Amino acid sequence: MNFIQFNPLQETNPGAWLFIFEQMLNTARIPDAASTKQLEKAAAAGQKLILTPTEDASFIRDSLSTSPSPVVRSFWRVENLVRIPYQLN
Amino acid sequence: MFRLYLICLFILGTSTALAQTSPAAAKSRVSQRSLDAAAIMDATRTLPVEYQASLTFEVLDNEPNIVSSQQRIAWLLDLIQGAHAAHYPAMLSYGGPRSGTQFALEEALYLKALHVDSVSIEAESIDRLIPLDRDRAMQAFLSMQLPQSSTSCSDSSTPNYTPYFNTLQRLASLPGSSSDAMPRALLVDAAGRLSSPSAISGYLSILKDVHLESSEWSLVSGRVEQSMALLHPSDRELSALDRRGELSSSLAEVLAKLGDKRQSAVELLQAYRGFLARGLGSEQCSDFSLDRSAIISEFDALRKKAAVTEQVHALEMRDLLGSPSNAAPARKIPFDERLRAPMQKLFALSASNQQKQYVAHDPDLTQPDSQDVTTILGIAQANYEKEDSCAECRFLSKQETLSTLMTLLPQGKRQGPSSRRK
Numbered sequence: 001m002n003f004i005q006f007n008p009l010q011e012t013n014p015g016a017w018l019f020i021f022e023q024m025l026n027t028a029r030i031p032d033a034a035s036t037k038q039l040e041k042a043a044a045a046g047q048k049l050i051l052t053p054t055e056d057a058s059f060i061r062d063s064l065s066t067s068p069s070p071v072v073r074s075f076w077r078v079e080n081l082v083r084i085p086y087q088l089n
Numbered sequence: 090m091f092r093l094y095l096i097c098l099f100i101l102g103t104s105t106a107l108a109q110t111s112p113a114a115a116k117s118r119v120s121q122r123s124l125d126a127a128a129i130m131d132a133t134r135t136l137p138v139e140y141q142a143s144l145t146f147e148v149l150d151n152e153p154n155i156v157s158s159q160q161r162i163a164w165l166l167d168l169i170q171g172a173h174a175a176h177y178p179a180m181l182s183y184g185g186p187r188s189g190t191q192f193a194l195e196e197a198l199y200l201k202a203l204h205v206d207s208v209s210i211e212a213e214s215i216d217r218l219i220p221l222d223r224d225r226a227m228q229a230f231l232s233m234q235l236p237q238s239s240t241s242c243s244d245s246s247t248p249n250y251t252p253y254f255n256t257l258q259r260l261a262s263l264p265g266s267s268s269d270a271m272p273r274a275l276l277v278d279a280a281g282r283l284s285s286p287s288a289i290s291g292y293l294s295i296l297k298d299v300h301l302e303s304s305e306w307s308l309v310s311g312r313v314e315q316s317m318a319l320l321h322p323s324d325r326e327l328s329a330l331d332r333r334g335e336l337s338s339s340l341a342e343v344l345a346k347l348g349d350k351r352q353s354a355v356e357l358l359q360a361y362r363g364f365l366a367r368g369l370g371s372e373q374c375s376d377f378s379l380d381r382s383a384i385i386s387e388f389d390a391l392r393k394k395a396a397v398t399e400q401v402h403a404l405e406m407r408d409l410l411g412s413p414s415n416a417a418p419a420r421k422i423p424f425d426e427r428l429r430a431p432m433q434k435l436f437a438l439s440a441s442n443q444q445k446q447y448v449a450h451d452p453d454l455t456q457p458d459s460q461d462v463t464t465i466l467g468i469a470q471a472n473y474e475k476e477d478s479c480a481e482c483r484f485l486s487k488q489e490t491l492s493t494l495m496t497l498l499p500q501g502k503r504q505g506p507s508s509r510r511k
Contacts, residue, residue, distance in 0.1 A: 003487070003488065003491070004488065007484060008480070009480060009481060009484050011137075012480070013176055013480075013481055014137045014139035014140060014175075014176055014205065015139055015175070015176050015177050015205045015206065016481040016484065016485065017484070018139055018140065018143060018205055019485075020484065020485065020488045020489075020492070022143070023492055024488075024492055024495075027492070027495065039447050040447045040448060042447075043443045043444055043446070043447035043448050044444075044447070044448045046440070048436055048439075048440055049439075049440075049443055050439075050493050050497070051492060051493070052443070054495055056495060070132075070135075070136065071136055071140050074129065074132060074133050074136060074140065074144055075140075075144065077129045077132075078129060078144050078147055078148060081122065081125055081126055081129060081148065081152075081155070082147065082148055082151040082152040082155065083151065083152075084147060084151050
């Protein structure tokens with residue numbers, strides 16, 4: 001988490017930083033019925049799945065909530081405001 | 090039994106009472122959430138526009154009714170106005186040579202759908218504005234300017250304007266409106282403003298899917314011909330377009346539509362021939378990223394399909410041999426071959442665990458060899474500290490490895506908090 005939240009790319013190249021940050025955020029989200037079905041279908045078809053929902057979700061969420069970075073905190077506040085389900089990309 | 094009946098009555102009574110007070114409570118909760126949303130989004134205004142866009146789209150796409158439509162319109166107009174400040178002016182399409190195991194930075198960012206460049210932010214804000222205020226969306230689109238750019242062998246990627254043309258297609262597919270710019274007129278107008286090979290390709294890719302009258306087809310194809318005649322595509326631009334296979338396949342479909350309308354394909358194909366010969370005959374990148382013989386074959390197939398082999402000459406290799414130009418090396422995302430074997434072991438284990446978890450719903454997952462995990466972390470960390478590649482490349486390389494590990498490892502075999510903080 002610290003590697004991401006304190007990386008200077010957050011300021012110098014927001015696009016590259018966001019790409020990685022959003023991946024991590026997604027793994028900390030809870031899958032809804034539709035994404036659970038997608039995961040089950042993909043696993044049954046033998047697809048190699050990466051960046052699936054992580055059991056470290058609560059660790060990630062806790063880190064977001066206490067982050068000194070205003071960018072990270074903004075994402076955490078939006079995560080708390082609206083329910084965004086995990087998405088299998 | 091009687092006690093159970095009383096309990097049920099009590100529960101029913103309580104829930105009825107709750108239901109009676111719930112509309113006011115619910116309304117209050119909704120307005121509080123609406124205030125929260127406005128406060129959160131207000132606080133993002135000092136952040137770079139990429140973050141503002143990402144956060145705004147997340148709120149609007151997941152819970153649009155959390156704020157009023159006026160508020161949504163205001164947020165979107167703010168984004169449209171601020172989009173120019175994004176780090177990347179447009180999405181990128183990689184046009185350099187392919188390498189076996191390493192992605193170029195631009196290739197990775199494109200493949201993984203980077204949608205926080207200026208063009209994407211503006212176009213995707215307009216997309217969300219269409220159902221809220223169609224006239225304003227139309228006006229915003231008409232004010233949109235694609236960034237001017239030229240790509241040479243010293244670049245490894247070229248701009249990709251797909252989001253702009255997707256928005257144009259959405260607007261052009263709307264039924265007639267009361268605004269001055271009628272939707273289909275927008276499409277015809279855009280044909281006269283195609284100022285780059287990427288724009289030509291993006292335009293042709295939507296043209297095949299829209300409905301136009303015969304007279305409009307004639308006007309549009311004439312304007313595309315004129316635009317092509319003014320352009321001088323570079324080796325790199327054609328390499329990026331050819332790799333996506335968009336330009337020739339879209340052109341084939343547009344030619345078929347012209348045939349259906351009993352209109353000549355000769356002029357458009359001649360313009361395309363000149364476009365290719367002009368660009369490829371002047372410059373050839375020293376890394377040979379573009380397969381010129383494939384371009385010749387594709388062009389020949391187009392002539393045959395349109396049945397114009399007599400009117401439009403074939404392209405020959407001598408038409409396409411430009412003078413050599415030094416190619417800059419692409420910025421590669423490092424991949425250490427020593428990672429391959431332990432990562433493959435973890436992937437195989439993870440695939441078997443995913444079968445258990447998602448198919449058999451068996452919680453007893455197999456644990457990996459901790460030595461493999463330690464090896465991977467050590468290599469990833471050491472590579473990050475080497476400064477022989479770009480900062481973005483090292484960041485993507487290390488984080489990809491770490492986040493992949495994070496999802497491959499079952500609970501109980503993760504590294505401790507200290508290694509997480511590296």
